[in-house]
Amino acid sequence: MKKLKQTNKKIQIILALLVLVAANMAFLPKVFATTYLTKTSLIFTNMNSGGASSLIVEFTTSASNTGTNGQIVFSGWTGSAGTGTVATSQAVANTFGPGSTDCETITGATAHLPGSPTAAGTAGTGTIAITDATALAISTSYCYVLTSAITANPTSTGQGTATVTAGADAASNVAFDIISNDQVVVNATVPPSYTLALSGNTDNFSPLALSTGSIGSTTGITATVNTNAQNGWYLWGLDANTGLKSTTQSYTVASKTPGSNATLTAGTEGYVTGLPAAGITQGSGAGTTSAITAYASSGSGNGSGLDTAERQIAKSTGTANGAIVTIKEYAAISGVTPAALDYSDTITLVGAGSF
Amino acid sequence: MKSAVLALGLVTAIFAAFSSSPSYQLNSYGIGPGGSSNSTSTTYHLQATVGEQANGSTAGSTKTANNGSVQTEQLNVPPAPTLSNGSNTYYNKLNVIVSTGGNPSDTAFAIRVATGSCNNSPLYVQASGTLGASPVYQTYSSWGSGSGSYMTGLAVSTTYYVNVAAKQGLFTNTEFGACASAATVSPSTTFSISPNTITLSNLLPGSVITSSNLSINFATNGNSGGTVYVSGANSGLLSNHVSHTIAAITGNLTLQTEGFGVQATGATETSGGPLTTVSPYSSSGSTVGAETTAPSTILTSTTPLVGGFANANFQAKASVTTPASNDYQEVLTFIAAGNF
Numbered sequence: 001m002k003k004l005k006q007t008n009k010k011i012q013i014i015l016a017l018l019v020l021v022a023a024n025m026a027f028l029p030k031v032f033a034t035t036y037l038t039k040t041s042l043i044f045t046n047m048n049s050g051g052a053s054s055l056i057v058e059f060t061t062s063a064s065n066t067g068t069n070g071q072i073v074f075s076g077w078t079g080s081a082g083t084g085t086v087a088t089s090q091a092v093a094n095t096f097g098p099g100s101t102d103c104e105t106i107t108g109a110t111a112h113l114p115g116s117p118t119a120a121g122t123a124g125t126g127t128i129a130i131t132d133a134t135a136l137a138i139s140t141s142y143c144y145v146l147t148s149a150i151t152a153n154p155t156s157t158g159q160g161t162a163t164v165t166a167g168a169d170a171a172s173n174v175a176f177d178i179i180s181n182d183q184v185v186v187n188a189t190v191p192p193s194y195t196l197a198l199s200g201n202t203d204n205f206s207p208l209a210l211s212t213g214s215i216g217s218t219t220g221i222t223a224t225v226n227t228n229a230q231n232g233w234y235l236w237g238l239d240a241n242t243g244l245k246s247t248t249q250s251y252t253v254a255s256k257t258p259g260s261n262a263t264l265t266a267g268t269e270g271y272v273t274g275l276p277a278a279g280i281t282q283g284s285g286a287g288t289t290s291a292i293t294a295y296a297s298s299g300s301g302n303g304s305g306l307d308t309a310e311r312q313i314a315k316s317t318g319t320a321n322g323a324i325v326t327i328k329e330y331a332a333i334s335g336v337t338p339a340a341l342d343y344s345d346t347i348t349l350v351g352a353g354s355f
Numbered sequence: 356m357k358s359a360v361l362a363l364g365l366v367t368a369i370f371a372a373f374s375s376s377p378s379y380q381l382n383s384y385g386i387g388p389g390g391s392s393n394s395t396s397t398t399y400h401l402q403a404t405v406g407e408q409a410n411g412s413t414a415g416s417t418k419t420a421n422n423g424s425v426q427t428e429q430l431n432v433p434p435a436p437t438l439s440n441g442s443n444t445y446y447n448k449l450n451v452i453v454s455t456g457g458n459p460s461d462t463a464f465a466i467r468v469a470t471g472s473c474n475n476s477p478l479y480v481q482a483s484g485t486l487g488a489s490p491v492y493q494t495y496s497s498w499g500s501g502s503g504s505y506m507t508g509l510a511v512s513t514t515y516y517v518n519v520a521a522k523q524g525l526f527t528n529t530e531f532g533a534c535a536s537a538a539t540v541s542p543s544t545t546f547s548i549s550p551n552t553i554t555l556s557n558l559l560p561g562s563v564i565t566s567s568n569l570s571i572n573f574a575t576n577g578n579s580g581g582t583v584y585v586s587g588a589n590s591g592l593l594s595n596h597v598s599h600t601i602a603a604i605t606g607n608l609t610l611q612t613e614g615f616g617v618q619a620t621g622a623t624e625t626s627g628g629p630l631t632t633v634s635p636y637s638s639s640g641s642t643v644g645a646e647t648t649a650p651s652t653i654l655t656s657t658t659p660l661v662g663g664f665a666n667a668n669f670q671a672k673a674s675v676t677t678p679a680s681n682d683y684q685e686v687l688t689f690i691a692a693g694n695f
Contacts, residue, residue, distance in 0.1 A: 034485045036447075036508050039579045043692040045650065047546065056650070058694075097586070101649030106584070161511075161542055173446060173511050174695045175542035175575070181551045184569055184687045186669050188555040188592050188601075192679035228560070230597040230678035285676040319676035355679050 035062035039141065040164050040172035041107065042072070044150070045096065047182040049157050050082070055128075055149035056096060058107040059166050060141045067167025068115075070130045074162045077126025082155030086128050090119035093145040109143035119146060126162075136167040153178050194227040194353040196235070203329065210333045210343075212267045215301040220279065220328040225289075225320050229353025232287045232316040235325060236350050237295075239306035243271050244331055246340035253331055253343065255305025261294045264301035264332040271331045273347065274303025275314055279326025287318025289325065301330045306347060313349075431456040432529045433464060433519040437503065438537035444576040444627070444659050446511045446542040446695075451480070452503030453519055455495050456532070462523045463492035465531075468506060473516040473534035480506045492522055514538040544575040544693035546583070558601075558673035558683070563608045563641045568620075568666040569689075573630065573654065577693030580628070580657045584650035585636070585667075588686040591615045592671055597678035601671055603645035603685075605635040612674040615685065616643025617667060619653050625662025630654055632665065643670050650690060657694075 039060045046053035057072070077084035094112045095102050104110065115134030121127065128149060136142065154160060157178050163171040199222040210216040227233045243252040256262045256270040264270045274297025282289045291297070294304035295313040304311070314325045327349070437452040439445075453464050466480040467490065478486040482493060484507040498504050509515060516536045522528030553566045575581040592601040592615045604614040619632040620639070631637075635644030636653045644653075654665050669685075 034481075034487060034508070036485075040695045041577075041582070041692045043584070043650065044690060046688075047690050097649040099648050101647070106650050106652075159541075159543060159545065170508065172695055173542045174577075175544040175693055177544050177546045177691070179547060182546075182548065182688055182690055183551060184548060184689065185552045186555065186566065186592065186685045186687060187552070188558055188564075188671055188683040189681040190558045190594075190601075190673045190677050190679045190683060193560065193675070226675050228673075228675060228677055228679045230599070230680070286678075319678055321675040353679075 035064050035169045037061065037065075037164065037166055037169045037172040040174055042162060042164065042174050042176055043107070044153070044176055046153070047177060047179050049153055049178050049180060050155045051153050052148075053150040053153060054096060055146040056103055056106055056143065057146065057164065058103075058109050058141070058143045059164060059172065061136050061138055061167060062169050063139050065138055065167040065169045066135045067169070068133050068135055069117075070133070070164070070166035072128045072162055072164050074126035074160065076160070077154070079123030079126070084126060084154040084160070085123050085150065085152040086121040086126055087148050087151045088121045088123060090121050090128055090149060091147050092117045092119050092130065093147050094143075096145045096147070103143035103145050107143045109141040111137065111140050111142050113142055113144045117144065121149070130166075142166065190228060192228065192353065192355045194229060194233065194351070195225070196349070196351040197224045198222070198349060199224075205329070205331065210331055212333055212335050214266050215264050216331045217300055218329045220326045222279070222324050222326050223314075223349055223351070225316070225323045225351060227353040228319050229355045230319065231354035232318050233320060233323075233351055233353045234312055235314040236310040237273060237306050237313045237327070238308055238310045238348050240308065240346045240348070242305070242307040244343040244345050246338065246343045248342050249338040249340040251338045251340070253333060253337060255307055258305040258307040258309070259294055259311055261296070261302065261304050264330055266332055267334055268332055269334045269337055271305060271329065271345075272301070272303035273306050273313065273327060273329050275325055275327055279324070279328075280314070281322075281324045282316070283320060283322030283324065285316075285319040285321045285323065287316035287320050287323070289314065289316040289320065289323045291325065297328065301332065303328075303330060310350065429527050430458045430462055430521045430523055430529050432532045433458070433521050435533040435535035436466065436517055436519050438515070438517055438535045439503070440537050440539060441659070443540050444661070446540050446576055447509050447578070448484070448505045448507045449509060449515055449517075449537050449539065450503045450505055451498075451517055452501065453495055453498045456521065458521050459523060461494065462521050463494055464498060465490035465492045465520045465522075465528075466498070466506070467518050467520070467531050469516045469534075470510075470513055473518065473536075474531070475516070480504075490520070492528075509539050511539055512541050540576065542576060542693065542695055544577065544581060544691065545572070546691035547572045548689045553669060555669065555671055558671055558677070560673055560675045560677065563670055563672045566669040568668055571654065571665045571667060571689065573663040573665075573691050574661050575693035576659045577695040578659065579694035580655065580659060581691060581693040582652050583654035583689060583691045585617060585646050585653045586648055586650045586688050587646035588648065588688075589684075590645070590647055592683040592685050594678065594680040594683045596682045597680040599678045599680070601673060601677060601683060603647070604643070605645045606642065608641045608643060608670055608672045611672060613672055613677055614643075615669070615671045617646050617653065617669055617687070618643045619665055619667045622654060622663070622665040624656070624660045624664065626660070627658055628656045628660035628663060630656045630660055630663040630665060636667075641670060646685075646687060653689075
């Protein structure tokens with residue numbers, strides 16, 4: 001009986017102690033933690049009201065914090081009524097964005113959360129809990145990324161607060177700003193440009209006198225094209241006389257098969273325009289410059305005649321800076337071609353970009 | 356009665372033993388109420404009185420009178436300290452400047468902190484600035500002299516009541532004086548940019564075109580300041596029409612045939628900070644920094660700041676072969692975070 005009384009007394013004492021401890025806990029002032037996180041930062045990758053956002057979290061542990069895990073609690077977020085909603089399904093990563101940029105690069109932190117941390121969100125309390133991390137190191141700057149942390153920021157703009165906990169340190173209070181628009185759209189126009197320059201406006205045969213035993217050739221002129229036309233450019237030629245014309249003789253050495261490639265034969269009258277491959281250069285730019293097949297000259301006397309229609313003689317598939325094509329004329333005469341000193345032709349070259 | 360005499364004799368014997376130590380010598384000491392109590396030599400200082408030591412006190416609204424002759428040798432009770440919340444910026448700390456109350460320079464002070472009301476379940480400021488259960492006595496100098504020191508780890512938006520006690524030597528600590536109070540504020544970060552659309556002039560080949568300014572406003576009371584980041588969706592000016600990007604680069608656009616970049620200028624603040632521009636966005640002229648798809652620091656402050664402001668501009672250069680189009684566009688995102 002006496003032993004039972006002693007036992008009851010012990011229980012009463014223990015209960016009294018427990019009550020005292022509980023009372024002390026209840027009335028502890030707001031200041032009792034002795035170690036704190038520092039440099040705590042919550043980076044919303046989307047600060048827009050109502051927007052979905054990843055979170056990049058940074059903090060530095062105190063000199064005694066070797067705890068594990070942590071949590072983020074957004075004040076007043078309930079997952080409804082536009083207060084802010086954290087995703088229930090969370091993923092912890094060390095990188096952010098399509099370029100997988102390390103959060104250490106973004107924040108300047110020196111370490112990732114140790115272990116294999118996982119996270120889970122509770123929308124109703126605005127809480128994201130981090131678990132499965134192993135012991136933190138003291139006085140170390142950490143970062144981690146919650147890639148799909150927030151499904152909806154608060155719909156109202158203005159400041160919000162959250163507490164960030166990591167390991168054994170007391171929770172750190174942070175503030176963030178929800179704004180209406182965190183983006184700047186920069187617009188620009190690159191205006192179209194096209195220039196065509198000819199190396200000269202006279203292109204005589206050399207030698208000037210044509211003979212029946214050979215095919216005459218002009219020195220050639222170059223056409224230089226610069227353009228920022230995305231789809232390239234075209235060069236056309238047209239011939240006012242459709243051949244070499246002598247006014248005094250009222251005779252024309254006719255253009256041969258305009259639009260179709262042909263090769264002159266010495267002693268047989270004919271007149272063609274050709275663009276030798278060696279005379280074509282692209283310069284810089286995205287395109288490829290080439291002669292149109294009919295006018296691509298494989299050698300002396302090869303080409304195609306021009307007439308009064310605009311015949312496409314060269315083109316490019318893209319932009320050009322200093323693209324050059326060389327245009328030559330070839331002529332052959334026969335034994336009955338009337339002699340004259342005034343055979344001439346006027347070829348017009350026109351070009352355009354395809355924007 | 357006999358035992359009382361014996362006890363007195365024992366005390367006397369102990370004093371006599373101490374007084375003959377080879378390392379110091381008592382100059383004088385007394386036994387009894389109101390006796391002489393200052394004894395010093397080059398190696399010691401003794402304040403002692405044996406006798407009346409009643410602890411009763413009489414308190415009024417403006418004073419407290421304690422009984423006992425030792426009371427007459429106590430230091431001045433320090434008046435209320437000076438508290439500051441940094442012009443309403445401190446959210447987890449307060450600055451406290453001890454008021455010495457005219458006490459000697461070797462006086463040590465303890466700082467007591469309470470919430471709810473003065474002396475309510477108090478804690479004490481530790482040497483590190485954190486709060487603990489035991490008082491820490493330090494000199495006025497150790498508490499930061501006229502600049503004071505910070506009591507840290509405080510709760511946000513909470514009023515703290517702070518008072519100070521003093522002591523000199525081992526036995527003369529005063530009671531804690533009158534309380535001063537100050538409140539922490541909430542953590543704060545504000546950020547805005549304007550405008551949200553900027554159109555560059557026509558990008559004529561070979562010319563560096565600079566946009567009008569983007570205004571950036573940033574303020575935070577984060578202990579470690581805060582940071583403004585920039586990122587871009589396309590890492591340059593993208594034309595969907597011609598499938599070409601004038602790529603973002605870091606460098607002098609004058610020396611490039613084509614490029615796009617960001618430059619931050621004119622960082623200022625009303626107070627705190629300073630807010631500074633960060634490389635590679637901090638150059639002048641036609642030297643710009645590349646933006647990427649990940650946030651990159653463009654402005655930063657390592658301390659709290661009020662009224663932070665900066666401009667940013669966007670520069671681009673097209674080459675002769677930059678495909679012509681009127682839909683070149685980059686969507687830049689500016690975000691900011693306080694560092695608490």
